[in-house]
Amino acid sequence: MSNQSSPTITVNRRESVEWTPGMTVSDLVRHMNYTFPRLVVSINSSVVPYDAYATTEIPEDADVRVIHLMAGG
Secondary structure, eight states: OOOOOOOEEEETTTEEEEOOTTOBHHHHHHHTTOOOSOEEEEETTEEEOGGGTTTOBOOTTOEEEEEEOOOOO
16 A cells, blocks of 8 residues: 555645546636636746637746636626
C-alpha cells in the first residue's frame, strides 16, 4: 500500500481538488458544478480566455481562481 497522496490543484485558495493528467478548465468547471454564465478563470495568475476553457490544461499543483461575474441594475 502506497503512502503517496493523489496530486491536487487548489481552487479559490481554499479547496483542494484531485488533479488528473489532461484536466482542462472545462473539466474543472463541470467537476465543481459551477453554473454561473460568466466566469473568469485564472491559472497561476494567468487569465484563461473563455474560448480556451476546453483546450487549456491545468498543471498539477496549480493555483486556480474562479470568479463569478454578476451584473445588476
